[in-house]
Amino acid sequence: xxxxxxxYESAEQALTAAVQHLGGAKQxxxxxxxxxxxxxxxxxxxxxxxxxxxERLDMSEAMFILRKAKEKGFxxxxxxxxxxxxYEAPRPLTNSGEEDRLTTVIDNATKTLAAALPMLERMQRxxxx
Numbered sequence: 001x002x003x004x005x006x007x008y009e010s011a012e013q014a015l016t017a018a019v020q021h022l023g024g025a026k027q028x029x030x031x032x033x034x035x036x037x038x039x040x041x042x043x044x045x046x047x048x049x050x051x052x053x054x055e056r057l058d059m060s061e062a063m064f065i066l067r068k069a070k071e072k073g074f075x076x077x078x079x080x081x082x083x084x085x086x087y088e089a090p091r092p093l094t095n096s097g098e099e100d101r102l103t104t105v106i107d108n109a110t111k112t113l114a115a116a117l118p119m120l121e122r123m124q125r126x127x128x129x
Contacts, residue, residue, distance in 0.1 A: 006076050011084070012049045014077035015062060018069035019045065028068070032061055 008014040019028045029041030036044065047055040057065075066078050070092055082089040 006080070008077070008080050010051055011062075011081055012051050014080045015057070015065055016049045018065050018074060018077040019049065021072060021074040022065070022068055025049075028065060031068070032064060 006017070008017065019025055022028050024042075025045045026038050026042040029036070029043075029045035030038045033041045033044060044055065045057075047053045048057045048061075066081075069075070069077060075089075075092060079089045
């Protein structure tokens with residue numbers, strides 16, 4: 001977690017900080033839109049991050065940037081965005097934390113399935129009789 005959480009004036013500014021942290025608009029734009037030339041992708045990304053322009057990132061594109069920033073250990077834009085809408089963002093999950101969470105989800109799903117299968121079999125047998 002970063003020691004200081006910077007303030008951004010807008011979501012675009014927060015995402016711009018993430019883009020800068022990831023190596024700049026040319027690199028991130030090329031990752032977002034591999035079918036465009038690097039300069040074309042850079043221009044599109046800069047247009048999307050400019051609040052005075054009509055172009056906007058869609059939700060999956062913004063999430064891509066935030067996800068890549070998280071992978072690089074840069075969490076400030078996500079924390080600012082979540083805080084600006086009234087949420088307190090938890091600390092990022094570590095690989096072992098995510099593994100524990102997924103293990104719990106699978107265990108719970110297995111228990112639910114184990115309980116549901118006998119009920120379904122009884123209902124099917126009753127209907128067939």
